[in-house]
Amino acid sequence: AQSVTQPDIHITVSEGASLELRCNYSYGATPYLFWYVQSPGQGLQLLLKYFSGDTLVQGIKGFEAEFKRSQSSFNLRKPSVHWSDAAEYFCAVAQYSSASKIIFGSGTRLSIRP
Amino acid sequence: KAGVTQTPRYLIKTRGQQVTLSCSPISGHRSVSWYQQTPGQGLQFLFEYFSETQRNKGNFPGRFSGRQFSNSRSEMNVSTLELGDSALYLCASSPDRGAEKLFFGSGTQLSVL
Numbered sequence: 001a002q003s004v005t006q007p008d009i010h011i012t013v014s015e016g017a018s019l020e021l022r023c024n025y026s027y028g029a030t031p032y033l034f035w036y037v038q039s040p041g042q043g044l045q046l047l048l049k050y051f052s053g054d055t056l057v058q059g060i061k062g063f064e065a066e067f068k069r070s071q072s073s074f075n076l077r078k079p080s081v082h083w084s085d086a087a088e089y090f091c092a093v094a095q096y097s098s099a100s101k102i103i104f105g106s107g108t109r110l111s112i113r114p
Numbered sequence: 115k116a117g118v119t120q121t122p123r124y125l126i127k128t129r130g131q132q133v134t135l136s137c138s139p140i141s142g143h144r145s146v147s148w149y150q151q152t153p154g155q156g157l158q159f160l161f162e163y164f165s166e167t168q169r170n171k172g173n174f175p176g177r178f179s180g181r182q183f184s185n186s187r188s189e190m191n192v193s194t195l196e197l198g199d200s201a202l203y204l205c206a207s208s209p210d211r212g213a214e215k216l217f218f219g220s221g222t223q224l225s226v227l
Contacts, residue, residue: 094213104157
């Protein structure tokens with residue numbers, strides 16, 4: 001069965017520091033992978049996605065993620081975080097053939113230390 | 115281009131009542147999916163509609179239902195509300211049934227008292 005694991009429930013980093021959020025997935029075929037961000041009480045905003053091709057994916061707001069098939073990982077990174085990056089981050093895996101097959105991880109809450 | 119619009123934004127109901135939530139997809143999008151988000155269970159898929167037909171349904175009781183109209187707008191209904199139905203209900207739309215161009219609305223926050 002498909003699954004997504006985000007091992008870190010809550011991470012705190014200092015403003016200006018680098019960030020890496022971990023994501024591991026379990027999926028039989030080549031997955032479609034996503035990172036979404038959610039501010040409190042808001043919907044999900046897509047940061048980036050990987051379907052094929054270059055395994056290093058650039059997204060919005062300066063985020064990037066690297067697909068590593070051998071490690072079944074799709075970690076999210078940002079070289080320098082801003083206070084406005086404080087939010088909940090969700091990794092997700094999907095089967096292209098159906099948007100309803102999206103499986104979300106449990107999320108990582110990011111706090112920024114001034 | 116307007117995004118996915120969900121109404122109402124907030125809703126308070128009491129146990130036993132029923133509720134209807136509305137979702138207007140991005141213009142041109144034909145697929146609408148619904149998700150329930152709770153602190154305990156996270157994000158869970160409810161159902162997907164495409165061309166007015168339910169294509170997939172998640173593991174929720176029959177109290178949860180939905181429909182899609184010819185203009186792709188969708189509604190979901192929850193009957194006989196329970197306290198555990200308190201959640202943020204998110205709607206997402208896509209041009210087709212793929213996940214590549216899925217966009218989420220801001221959600222309807224439902225509180226059941």
